[in-house]
Amino acid sequence: MDYEQFKATFAEDLKTNLQKQEIEVDVSEHYIEKLNDSYDALSVTPKGSSIGVNANLDEIFHAVERGRDYSEVLSGVTESLKGSFEHMPKLQVSDLTNYAEMKNKLAMEVVSAERNAGMLQNVPHEQMEDIAVVYRLVLDSSKDASSTVLVTNDLMDKFGITHEQLHNDAMKNAPLIRPAEIKGMEETLNEMQGGPVLEPDPDEILFVAGVPDQNHGAAVIAYPNFFEDAAEKLGGDYFIIPSSIHEVLLVKDTGEMNARDLAAMIREVNATEVAPEDVLTDHAYHYDSKEHIFESADKFEERQAEMEAAGPEEDRGSLIDQLNAKKEEAAKEAPEKAAKDAVRKSRGGKAL
Incomplete structure (x- = not known):
């Protein structure tokens, strides 16, 4: 079975497996572009919900290619999705554009600026050497998984805030919800x-x-x-x-x-x-x-x-002191020199 056939078959089998557990879902295929990771995915959304879960098709296909039993992989993905649905945050899409509601969920993440250069053009971020600091809304989090939304330029515009405000709010909130x-x-x-x-x-x-x-x-x-x-x-x-x-x-x-x-x-x-x-x-x-x-x-x-x-610190300090002394001496001599120059010009070039 080639990759295209596998994707179509797995999507149908996954939907059937979830229906057997009385979970009705919509399944669609998407290419997911994420910071640090992009892949083909099945987006699985429970009926009546506006939020779904992505299953990484690339990883699933490679697992079967490497010899894992197809039924075992299908069962594992089904149980993983079922668990994700049970812990899915109760939010509507409209909530995600309400900054007053979302501000207290702001956190930060760091990624390679070089590896993510393309996506960072559409994402508000700060630079620390070759590291990019980006912003996320943490909807739900545990040691095993987390539900987050990356703040893009488009989402920031929908919030009606500036990059500076986003940064300042994240700096205050991130240490509270994810303490160091x-x-x-x-x-x-x-x-x-x-x-x-x-x-x-x-x-x-x-x-x-x-x-x-x-x-x-x-x-x-x-x-x-x-x-x-x-x-x-x-x-x-x-x-x-x-x-x-x-x-x-x-x-x-x-x-x-x-x-x-x-x-x-x-x-x-x-x-x-x-x-x-x-x-x-x-x-x-x-x-x-x-x-x-x-x-x-x-x-x-x-x-x-x-x-x-440049030499030992005390030598550098001594050198700076000498330079400052020269400057002070030059400053004191400046008025006297100016006076002599004026006299020289008035006396035909003869200095007194």
Whole structure:
């Protein structure tokens, strides 16, 4: 069965399976363009509802191609959709354009600006190095799934608000509905194991930053005061490792790591361990807690090299003092020089 035949057959079988469970639906095929992920999908909408659920046809087809039993895949998708319908937020499409209702659902997400350049032309966003910060309405969220709506330029216009207002409201609301969490790696592993396995390390250098439901938690780097709060917890400068769009790793800057090695590690992990739709970027970042600067690790190293080339800080200060003294001396001499020039002109060029 080729792909086109598979899509038509699966759509009919899915509809029949849901009808057997007394769920009447409309099924249509769409190409879904999403940030970080675009795919062929079946949009399945329960009768009488204005909101549906998308089933990724590309993934479903490849699962069968790789040898999974067709009936098993069909049954799995049917149960997944049934669960989604049961937890679907009770909203009408008209509610989504009512900003007074939606403002308190505003959150932020981060994606690769380069990989999503086309879609970002139609989406209000901010830039942090090569990371784009976008805005979403979180209709419902849990550890297993979330229902969200991306705020596009068109939706922002329907809200009747400016980009600045959207940004300001999201900066206030996102930390409330998706608060930032910064935990040591030992604490994180203990939670994953369901109980204490590792003893806390007072000299821990690796931390995990995200949100409670673990969905799109890397956006915490865009929160107000996040970098300063993390610097206080880690005790100074640190590197930011984009492990995925769902979380970032914070690593104390002990002076033993460099941008090239970190980037190589991130590329390898992204290529082998992270789902393509969850990849953030292949670059490491750095936060300078003294200068309050977030930048790529490469830029940080370049800035460091320039400072070292300028000499020790006390020498740079001494040089600045000397320059300021010269300026003051020149300023004092300026009136005297002007007077002498005036006399020179009046006396035929002879200075007194």
